[in-house]
Amino acid sequence: MSAPLEEKVEQRTRPTLEELKERKARNRQRVSDNAEVMTISMGPHHPSTHGVFRMDLDLDGEVIVDVRPEVGNLHRGMEKLAESKTYHQIIPLTDRLHYVVSFSQNEGYCEAVEKLMGIEVPERAKYIRSMCHEMCRIANHIIWLGFLVMDLGAITFQQITFREREYIMDLWEMLTGARLTHSFARIGGVAKDIPDGFREKMAAALEVIPKRMAEYDRLIRNNRIFLARGKDVGIFTSEDCAAWRVTGPTLRAAGCPRDLRKDEPFAAYDQLDFNVCVEYEADVIARYVLRMNEIYESIKIIKQCLDEMPDGPVIAEDAFHVIPPKKDVLRSSAAMIQDFVQVFRGPQVPKGEVYKAVETSQGELAFYIVSDGSPKPQRLRITTPCFYHCQAMQPLLQGEMLADIVGIFCGVDVCLGSCDR
Amino acid sequence: MGLIDIIKKATFFEILQGMSVTGKYAASKKFTIEYPKEKSIPYPRFRGSQALLADPVTGELNCDACHLCETICPSQCITIESSETPDGKKSLDEFTIDLSRCVFCGFCEEVCPRAAIVMTANYELASYDKRDFILTKEWLIANAVHAHKELKGR
Ligand code: SF4
Ligand code: SF4
Numbered sequence: 001m002s003a004p005l006e007e008k009v010e011q012r013t014r015p016t017l018e019e020l021k022e023r024k025a026r027n028r029q030r031v032s033d034n035a036e037v038m039t040i041s042m043g044p045h046h047p048s049t050h051g052v053f054r055m056d057l058d059l060d061g062e063v064i065v066d067v068r069p070e071v072g073n074l075h076r077g078m079e080k081l082a083e084s085k086t087y088h089q090i091i092p093l094t095d096r097l098h099y100v101v102s103f104s105q106n107e108g109y110c111e112a113v114e115k116l117m118g119i120e121v122p123e124r125a126k127y128i129r130s131m132c133h134e135m136c137r138i139a140n141h142i143i144w145l146g147f148l149v150m151d152l153g154a155i156t157f158q159q160i161t162f163r164e165r166e167y168i169m170d171l172w173e174m175l176t177g178a179r180l181t182h183s184f185a186r187i188g189g190v191a192k193d194i195p196d197g198f199r200e201k202m203a204a205a206l207e208v209i210p211k212r213m214a215e216y217d218r219l220i221r222n223n224r225i226f227l228a229r230g231k232d233v234g235i236f237t238s239e240d241c242a243a244w245r246v247t248g249p250t251l252r253a254a255g256c257p258r259d260l261r262k263d264e265p266f267a268a269y270d271q272l273d274f275n276v277c278v279e280y281e282a283d284v285i286a287r288y289v290l291r292m293n294e295i296y297e298s299i300k301i302i303k304q305c306l307d308e309m310p311d312g313p314v315i316a317e318d319a320f321h322v323i324p325p326k327k328d329v330l331r332s333s334a335a336m337i338q339d340f341v342q343v344f345r346g347p348q349v350p351k352g353e354v355y356k357a358v359e360t361s362q363g364e365l366a367f368y369i370v371s372d373g374s375p376k377p378q379r380l381r382i383t384t385p386c387f388y389h390c391q392a393m394q395p396l397l398q399g400e401m402l403a404d405i406v407g408i409f410c411g412v413d414v415c416l417g418s419c420d421r
Numbered sequence: 422m423g424l425i426d427i428i429k430k431a432t433f434f435e436i437l438q439g440m441s442v443t444g445k446y447a448a449s450k451k452f453t454i455e456y457p458k459e460k461s462i463p464y465p466r467f468r469g470s471q472a473l474l475a476d477p478v479t480g481e482l483n484c485d486a487c488h489l490c491e492t493i494c495p496s497q498c499i500t501i502e503s504s505e506t507p508d509g510k511k512s513l514d515e516f517t518i519d520l521s522r523c524v525f526c527g528f529c530e531e532v533c534p535r536a537a538i539v540m541t542a543n544y545e546l547a548s549y550d551k552r553d554f555i556l557t558k559e560w561l562i563a564n565a566v567h568a569h570k571e572l573k574g575r
Contacts, residue, residue: 089495092526163452170464177466177540183526191531195466219442223435329534336534343493343532 014280017237020254024235028399035060044073048151048406051416055393055405062402069393074420082380086346087113087187088323090380095181097365097384098418100143101136103176104360105418106185111266112356112367113187117321117349124312125189126268131305132175132184133267133360134298138209139168140361141291141298144413148288149220151406152229157220164212167205174198187347188322189315199306206299213295230284234396234408237282244392247385248363250412253290254282260359267358271308274301284411294361321347346375362386362413386419465569468527468540470556471518472564482562483537486511490529490538498522499529516561520546520554543567 015023043054052073058066078097082090094105107129114121121129146161169179174195176182184191220226236246238256251258259276261269277293279286316322323342328335351373357366363385370379389412396408429435454461463469475482486503502515530540541564548554556564 085495088528089493092495092524092528095524160446166452173467174464175466177464177468177527178525181524181526183528192466195464215442219439323532326531326533326536329532330536339532339534340487340489343489 014255017239017255020235020237020282021239023232024237024399027232027235030063030399030401031060031065035063035065037065042405044070048409050147050410050414051419053390053414053416053419057397057402057405059402064397064400064402064405067394067397069390071387071390071416072420074416076421078421079380079382082377084376086375087349087377088342088347090377091185091187092181092183094382095183096417097382097421098360098362098386098415099180100140100415101360101362102180102182103132103172103184104136104358105365106183107133107267108356108358108360108365109367110185110187111358112354112369115356116352116354116369116371117187117347119188119316119318119321121189121316122313123268123310124193125314125316127305127309128190128194128314129185129267130269130272131302131309132182132190133358134301134305135168135171137298137361138295139165140413141295142168142209142213144291144410145216145288148284148407148410149226151410152226154220157216161216164209167208171198171202171205174201186315186323188318189313191315193314202302202306206302210296210299213292217292227285229404229407230288230411232281233284233404234400234411235282236392236396236412240392240395244395245388246363246392246412247388248359248361248413249287249290249294250389251363252277253279253286255280260357260364264357266356268305272301272304274304284407287411287413321349349373349375357383360385362415362418363389382421384418384421386414386416389414390416390419463542463544467542467544467569468525468530469543469567470520470541470546470564471523471529471538471561472541472543472568473516473558473561474537474539474565474568475562482513483535484513484516484533485535485537486513487534489532489534493528493532495526495528496522496524513558516558518556518561520556521551539565539568541565541567542569 037058037060039056039058041054041056044052054070054073056068056070057064076096078093082093085093090109091106094109095102097105142161142165146158150158172182173179175198176184176191236250236254238251238254240246241251241254241256247258255278257276257278260266262276274297277290277297279290315325319338324335324338329339349371351371353368353370355366355368357364365385366383368381368383369377372378392412393409396412397405400408473482473484486501488501491499491501498519500515500517501513503511504514506512527540529538543564
């Protein structure tokens with residue numbers, strides 16, 4: 001177990017739910033009853049909407065009276081497309097949900113399929129999966145920070161956070177062969193074992209990242225502009241989160257320690273030792289502090305994964321559901337036959353329905369599969385956290401100021417690719 | 422507001438703090454590379470454009486037209502035409518990859534039972550002409566010079 005990291009950002013005050021509600025009500029009071037409403041459209045290609053997202057804003061002066069979020073500009077028909085592909089072929093599709101945390105989507109999908117088919121994943125693959133989840137989380141939180149600070153006015157910050165993300169990107173390239181669309185998880189395990197030299201590179205990256213994060217924290221934490229634009233802005237209490245199905249860091253920043261990694265462990269999380277970070281102020285700065293602490297926690301998890309990873313295969317030996325590893329295909333004829341059967345016929349799937357949710361860096365990502373026994377899913381439903389974050393824009397933004405939209409929108413971390421599917 | 426806060430505000434402490442970081446990085450080593458002059462070297466698992474490998478001794482293509490890669494390809498961008506030779510073997514007539522549809526998932530390489538198709542280190546694929554994205558058999562054979570040194574088992 002690694003020593004606790006000194007850099008960890010200290011917790012802020014701990015208001016009760018009533019106090020938070022009061023603060024939110026104070027913001028809401030800005031909306032007067034006899035408001036002169038002007039409706040303007042923000043987006044779909046506004047630079048701060050991180051994709052293509054449109055909001056119709058009802059404004060009274062600079063105060064937001066009402067918001068109508070419009071999603072669907074990036075709709076690619078993924079769920080329908082998946083119905084025409086075998087279970088193996090859907091994996092690259094899931095990459096394209098959210099291009100920053102591709103692996104988490106791959107893995108979530110594979111978990112669901114494995115639950116449907118009843119496949120036991122080898123231990124080593126589970127540890128690799130957990131490690132990759134945390135790499136996703138670090139990369140995502142780092143660029144989230146960059147975008148947040150950029151949206152609040154400091155453009156160079158976004159560029160320097162991309163530098164830290166580059167360490168993770170290099171590791172991805174080394175491990176999976178691609179920088180963004182990894183397609184790395186497979187039904188029954190992961191595609192490849194960790195390569196030579198990976199551990200050293202990872203150790204070097206994990207050495208640098210906390211130092212840089214501490215540096216950023218020193219830069220922005222006491223910055224007057226950052227505090228003024230983040231404190232008590234965009235308050236979203238745990239009650240609101242429950243009502244609007246907002247999960248992930250936004251929920252944990254409102255004081256609710258809900259984390260699927262602990263609550264319904266997947267991959268190897270039941271064997272790993274980590275804490276769920278919680279913040280209590282439920283505003284933009286609380287979300288920032290929470291994410292920074294999660295990065296430190298992720299680093300701890302990755303170190304543990306690499307240390308405790310058992311030896312063994314990285315993909316299940318299962319002739320009916322799994323494409324065998326390439327080195328076996330080249331050597332044994334049984335594996336070659338399995339390869340042919342899996343490609344031409346597809347996996348053998350029982351009839352049934354399955355629901356599986358995993359915790360990605362945005363929140364709960366769930367896959368719901370209905371199978372009619374054929375090698376293609378009858379229906380694949382993807383429930384992404386970002387969709388619910390978009391719909392929560394209305395209660396989040398009411399009573400806030402026009403200039404705070406970008407900060408709040410970025411603060412809950414929305415990816416439109418994942419929202420529209 | 423305490424005295425310290427007043428001093429901080431009067432001296433623009435945050436700006437000075439920020440500028441000190443700027444100064445530090447202005448003097449340190451560059452993190453980026455100047456792309457067309459310098460090229461980044463991909464890792465051995467990198468998935469660039471495909472190549473068809475030939476047997477180093479006989480010079481014959483490894484591919485025996487089994488159509489596995491064509492079947493698994495999620496974006497259906499591989500087209501294979503094969504015929505049977507008089508002695509009962511399959512021969513590969515046409516092998517086309519539509520690169521504009523390829524998602525670089527590497528599945529074609531992964532399922533190939535003969536290690537005939539591989540993903541290479543070639544990432545400079547931009548073109549002004551759409552027709553350049555239709556990779557013919559000849560192009561794919563020539564692209565084997567970019568193939569990664571070691572054959573990747575997983
Ligand atoms: S990399 Fe994927 S999309 Fe491209 S040709 Fe191969 S299987 Fe098809
Ligand atoms: S899978 Fe390999 S051997 Fe079969 S057709 Fe494709 S390249 Fe040729």
